[in-house]
Amino acid sequence: MKPETINSELNFDFANILFGGNCNMRCPFCIGQHIDPARTPDNLREFPPRNFDTFLALIRAHNITEITFTGTRTDPQLYWFEGELLRWLRAKLSNIHISLHTNGLLALNKMDVFNQYDRATISFSSFDPATHRKITGVKRMANLPEILRRATVPVKISAIINEHTIGQMDAFLARCAAIGVRRVALRRLFGDTRAWDVLPGETPVRYFRNNPVFNFRGMEVTVWNFRETSTRALNLFSDGTISGEYLLAGEIYSTSV
Numbered sequence: 001m002k003p004e005t006i007n008s009e010l011n012f013d014f015a016n017i018l019f020g021g022n023c024n025m026r027c028p029f030c031i032g033q034h035i036d037p038a039r040t041p042d043n044l045r046e047f048p049p050r051n052f053d054t055f056l057a058l059i060r061a062h063n064i065t066e067i068t069f070t071g072t073r074t075d076p077q078l079y080w081f082e083g084e085l086l087r088w089l090r091a092k093l094s095n096i097h098i099s100l101h102t103n104g105l106l107a108l109n110k111m112d113v114f115n116q117y118d119r120a121t122i123s124f125s126s127f128d129p130a131t132h133r134k135i136t137g138v139k140r141m142a143n144l145p146e147i148l149r150r151a152t153v154p155v156k157i158s159a160i161i162n163e164h165t166i167g168q169m170d171a172f173l174a175r176c177a178a179i180g181v182r183r184v185a186l187r188r189l190f191g192d193t194r195a196w197d198v199l200p201g202e203t204p205v206r207y208f209r210n211n212p213v214f215n216f217r218g219m220e221v222t223v224w225n226f227r228e229t230s231t232r233a234l235n236l237f238s239d240g241t242i243s244g245e246y247l248l249a250g251e252i253y254s255t256s257v
């Protein structure tokens, strides 16, 4: 896509690099199942990702200052050139803030790369192995306490609210606080319209993009309601497609790593 095909008057909150390929988890809700496979080919061994020069031109043209490494159906830490792409971006773009959205399984193996981001969000919904397996489809769990201990960048936890996790929420948040987590995002799965009483009796201290933010056990806990969220992202898909459509940005941001 040429830069001029994106409306030059659009404002973007951030940009996503969406890697494609096999994942090391098998989450039953993965948004990758709902995206045209032609848009999400495996690019885990491609450097740089397809159409990257155009993507960079759009980032400059729209003065975007935040980029997220994430995936449509894979974990971005499975990308073979993760460190190289980080260094390349920092060399080409000044004042850029780069985030990682990961499931955390590879974090300890790649801690040197993990700590090159400006911040990281780890999708992690339960410390209970049985619940973890229901959410992710795999037994293996990220060692969150050790990741927190070795991280030199801010780490946020992103957890799913559903019938498997709602009853454990208090214990989950208590454990997060105990291992040093300072920010948690609690999110419903895309399309889930059930009204969860996530933090009974708690009053939001503020709202972020229409989502309530609580001060809970010393942590900043945001309860994301994606129907109420107004963010716009510039997305680079693994086939080289660049999309500024809100619909794609909202769905992908809410449900993939």
Ligand code: SF4
Binding pocket: 023, 024, 025, 026, 027, 029, 030, 031, 032, 071, 072, 073, 074, 075, 103, 136, 255, 256, 257
């Ligand atoms: S939701 Fe994320 S971690 Fe789970 S299978 Fe999809 S890409 Fe992998």
